[in-house]
Amino acid sequence: MVIGTALDIMSKVAPPRAAFVDHPVGCTFGSPHDRSRNETVLARALAELPRFTQAGEIRDLHCDWTPGGDRAWEEELRAEMLHDH
């Protein structure tokens, strides 16, 4: 199973099983040193495994990056990725 943050890329590549984590790329299991969050995301992904029924399925782990679902991080990440290039 793939556990990834880039839904559009996973949709295009279509691995046999994929779990989507709505976090910034590079932070799949949460923030640095947040072991509780790291473990929660991994446990959620493992819990999804028996629910896959066919190849190419992507299951959303419903992990928000910020508690209120604020998506300001997307603009910051986009700018950072374009700047770093």
Next chain:
Amino acid sequence: MPLEYLPIMAQNSAPKPQRELASPSKTAWCPLKKPISESRVALLSSAALRLANQDPFVPREDLSYRRVASDPKAGEIIIDHHSGIGRVPKEDPEIVFPRNSLAKLVDERIVGMLSPFHLSFMGGLRRHREIEDDLAPALAQELKQAEVDLALLVPY
């Protein structure tokens, strides 16, 4: 609507054509054979990560891989991948390579057992044919020999 990364990649590539995304020529599907609580689990990472005492990966088209001991006490993880997203994961590789979390889930009996090693290789390679013909079968053989039931791939 989740953030779309393909347009960012396209913008970064311009004026060159965007990096090609390759799908497997054969769809792999293997039913689960055991409950997770009885399964042996391995991590796969495309972060080109390794233990500090292992040979570094050589950007950008390194087709080698490393066995990384699954015991978190085996040593510090180094990320060799050249991606610009690496600043945060290099501060704590656990967020892309949850070696400690997986070991804890074994202790909690949510996961059956650890593979003796995890596997890491370089992501973002352009040599798709060699990945499918050489690298991927070699990784699969490693997992088979280690009698791994579940492999979790975390793209970088």
